[in-house]
Amino acid sequence: MSDNEVKPLNFVPELNIGYTVTRRPDGGMHFSFTDALPGTLAHWRKFSLEHLYESDRLTRNLYDLSQLDSIPEEAIQVAVEVNNDPSARNIRLAVVARSAAVRVSLRRIADLTTSGGVEMALFSTVEEAEAWLDRPLTLVR
Secondary structure: OOOOOOOOOOOOOOOOOOEEEEEOOOOOEEEEEOOOOHHHHHHHHHHHHHHHHOOOOOEEEEEEOOOOOOOOHHHHHHHHHHHOOOOOOOEEEEEEOOOHHHHHHHHHHHHHOOOOOEEEEEEOOHHHHHHHHOOOHHHOO
């Protein structure tokens, strides 16, 4: 696959899952969550791990969690697992959260992420997150 080709999303929405994902113009993904229930987490975990195995370039992903008031412990553990997967490399991850409780959980996820391949930052708006994601990828550590 050339650098200009956008790889397929392979997202299959299911009834009663609390997130959607679309392909970003730069080839990354834009996730929007409405809940963090067990079914949503299981679907997201499977989808995310499958995409990590196919990761072949620098990636910019945006997670919009602005509709969530909290993140359950199970979601924190799944996020840490995905972030620390050996296939997680060269990822710039912008997360939008408005709730103070969600931001605390996200900081905990960042602290527990030991993989050097994920650069994560928190934002209050999608616009702020997009501006950060638009920086040249050569700046990813």
